[in-house]
Amino acid sequence: MNETITGGCLCGAVRFACSGKPGPAVYCHCADCRKGSGSAFHVGVPFSAKSFEIVSGTPKGFTKRADSGRELTRYFCPDCGSPLYITSASRPEWIFAKAGALDDPERVKPTSQIWTRSSVAWSTIKKGLPSFEKGRN
Ligand SMILES: [Zn+2]
Numbered sequence: 001m002n003e004t005i006t007g008g009c010l011c012g013a014v015r016f017a018c019s020g021k022p023g024p025a026v027y028c029h030c031a032d033c034r035k036g037s038g039s040a041f042h043v044g045v046p047f048s049a050k051s052f053e054i055v056s057g058t059p060k061g062f063t064k065r066a067d068s069g070r071e072l073t074r075y076f077c078p079d080c081g082s083p084l085y086i087t088s089a090s091r092p093e094w095i096f097a098k099a100g101a102l103d104d105p106e107r108v109k110p111t112s113q114i115w116t117r118s119s120v121a122w123s124t125i126k127k128g129l130p131s132f133e134k135g136r137n
């Protein structure tokens with residue numbers, strides 16, 4: 001039986017659901033994903049486009065040609081700005097959900113990383129860096 005994986009944005013306006021088994025998650029270190037995520041890298045979880053549906057809200061999309069030559073559209077919530085998922089014009093059968101947008105991100109198990117030649121040094125968290133279980137104050 002297929003289970004349903006749900007996710008959405010920070011404000012809750014946009015909600016999505018995917019049924020079926022996701023493909024292997026991938027870290028992407030490209031400069032566009034860094035800007036688009038506002039962090040060191042993007043983690044994408046591929047779902048079959050047929051199994052993906054927007055349950056509520058209307059995400060806004062921004063399309064740009066990537067270094068790979070592929071045209072990618074990054075979708076985000078127009079109210080709170082949370083990045084949600086990416087589609088690729090050359091691979092319309094897939095939706096790449098942002099791992100952090102999933103309600104249960106612990107189930108994501110990345111198996112590879114791409115565009116490491118543009119990764120930033122701080123994309124790896126140094127062992128021994130001062131760590132705080134909650135925010136530091
Ligand atoms: Zn939102």
Ligand SMILES: [Zn+2]
Binds near residue numbers: 033034
């Ligand atoms: Zn990327």
